[in-house]
Amino acid sequence: MASITKTNAMRILEKEGIPYQLYHYDGDTFVDGVSAAAKIGKPCEMVYKTLVTISANKNIHVFVIPVGKELHLKKAAKAVGEKSIAMLPAAQITQVTGYIKGGCSPVGMKKRYATVMDRSAQALDTIICSAGKRGMQMELSPRALAGLIGAGFADVVIGDETGS
Template identity: 40%
Template structure:
């Protein structure tokens, strides 16, 4: 399948980080991680979804968690040293990140934000994150992504 390079891919290229692009057919009615994992033929626990969260100061926080898990807002707030955090409203996603639902990547967001990743990512030689566009995923070494984005690794799932 042909694709155009996304900003996330260009950022990885510039940083000389190895990655593989995985393409899949987009179903506008099903943007769930389990659908993506099935279509790219990868285990759901290595397909990480990127979530946008706001702290009490309305600052954006990014969280990457396995597709088969749910974010624990209290754990994230504690790790991020915030009193309270809440999910960013979907209508604000494009404005705040430059991405649409189903295509949000931890890479190439409008500006750098505090980013957190579920610690289970370190259990795998490679994980998958969005390439910044529906229908495209990036498979890469989790430590490369963590080092590049200065991601804080912690237990942030329920």
């Protein structure tokens, strides 16, 4: 196996003493999260994607949700105290986060943004998310990840309605 260049996300985890397991696959082109899960042989329920949103008053918010789910914009806005939010245009991802689409990690963005992880992560011992480069995923404790990035947990995906 060729030597792996550590990403900013990996360096931060190591500096903080947070254990993680690295997975990689050919990341030359963008693949959706469900395909990424298949490429590393892990169930979709434990692989999470990092989504970046923007509010009407230009606040950036980050959401970490299962790859097989969609962000519920109204629930997400409520979770971060905004009237409404929209997905950040893909062309702005690198400028805002320092990462490219398909390689956006919740760890090590240019700035620390308000971040919410879907509550489903709380039921898992580990989740897998981007390590900060296409084709690189890292498995770690969702509680350790939340503590590191200052994230809260909330129901923010479509199809997880609790009687509403």
